[in-house]
Amino acid sequence: MAEPVVLVTGGARGIGAALARHHAAKGATVVIADVDEGGAAVADETGGVFVHSDVSTGDGTAAAVRAAEDRGGIAVLHLNAGVPGGTAFGDGFDTDRYRRGIGVNLDAVVFGIQAALPGMRARGGGAILVTASLAGLAISGDVFYAAAKHAAIGLVRSCAATLGESPITVNALCPGFVRTPMLEPFVPWLEEAGVLVAEPALVCEAADAVLASGRTGEAWPVQAGQPFEPWRFGQVVVSRSS
Numbered sequence: 604m605a606e607p608v609v610l611v612t613g614g615a616r617g618i619g620a621a622l623a624r625h626h627a628a629k630g631a632t633v634v635i636a637d638v639d640e641g642g643a644a645v646a647d648e649t650g651g652v653f654v655h656s657d658v659s660t661g662d663g664t665a666a667a668v669r670a671a672e673d674r675g676g677i678a679v680l681h682l683n684a685g686v687p688g689g690t691a692f693g694d695g696f697d698t699d700r701y702r703r704g705i706g707v708n709l710d711a712v713v714f715g716i717q718a719a720l721p722g723m724r725a726r727g728g729g730a731i732l733v734t735a736s737l738a739g740l741a742i743s744g745d746v747f748y749a750a751a752k753h754a755a756i757g758l759v760r761s762c763a764a765t766l767g768e769s770p771i772t773v774n775a776l777c778p779g780f781v782r783t784p785m786l787e788p789f790v791p792w793l794e795e796a797g798v799l800v801a802e803p804a805l806v807c808e809a810a811d812a813v814l815a816s817g818r819t820g821e822a823w824p825v826q827a828g829q830p831f832e833p834w835r836f837g838q839v840v841v842s843r844s845s
């Protein structure tokens with residue numbers, strides 16, 4: 604049987620590189636899409652493929668998805684690329700940085716799902732895992748990051764609902780604090796404050812648990828020392844005339 608193909612955006616380092624290594628170790632063909640050329644080394648190491656692409660653009664995402672489809676079609680899609688919010692409210696507000704943050708943290712998720720769905724539909728299945736964040740479930744000082752991650756979770760839940768009984772699953776992984784280059788500057792401060800900083804391997808474990816669950820449309824907090832369970836959202840009751 605052909606090896607399953609796993610596409611990981613933002614796979615050059617951090618959580619994405621860990622996911623790429625994890626899937627490759629289980630026998631998958633891994634396609635890594637990243638703007639960082641370091642993705643080529645991860646591809647060499649995992650026997651995978653590196654696609655230099657900016658997934659915040661439709662074209663960049665399409666190139667990555669094409670590369671994965673050419674190798675047999677995507678079984679698992681990790682829409683994982685992410686950046687900090689980039690700016691904040693106030694005098695220094697920077698529109699370009701704001702757009703860049705939304706581009707990578709949200710637009711790339713939209714483009715990724717849009718590009719991957721036709722192939723998954725044609726093959727009759729597939730799993731999409733969006734690396735969101737606990738900042739998509741809670742309040743964060745990085746407000747535009749939080750806004751994009753909240754939106755990504757809303758997108759996952761609504762998208763899964765529109766797919767109905769389809770064999771395509773869409774879920775959000777919501778890590779707390781994970782030791783990666785993105786978090787590196789804050790790790791000493793977090794650890795001093797007693798916050799548990801997880802290793803990227805925990806996100807791989809969570810991804811396995813979500814995939815094995817067969818569930819869809821859920822947001823899964825990923826925190827050291829806590830079980831992997833879907834987040835329980837409050838129920839919204841729509842007002843009716845009678």
Ligand SMILES: NC(=O)c1ccc[n+]([C@@H]2O[C@H](COP(=O)([O-])OP(=O)(O)OC[C@H]3O[C@@H](n4cnc5c(N)ncnc54)[C@H](O)[C@@H]3O)[C@@H](O)[C@H]2O)c1
Nearest residue numbers: 613615617618637638639657658684685736780781783785
């Ligand atoms: N590290 C944490 O504590 C933490 C917590 C919650 C969520 N996350 C999320 O996990 C994901 C991975 O983060 P990480 O901590 O590994 O960060 P990281 O900075 O170590 O890795 C992010 C990767 O995304 C790539 N990337 C950025 N913009 C891109 C673009 N336009 N196109 C393609 N690739 C691009 C980067 O080059 C990098 O390789 C992100 O979505 C992040 O928001 C991280």
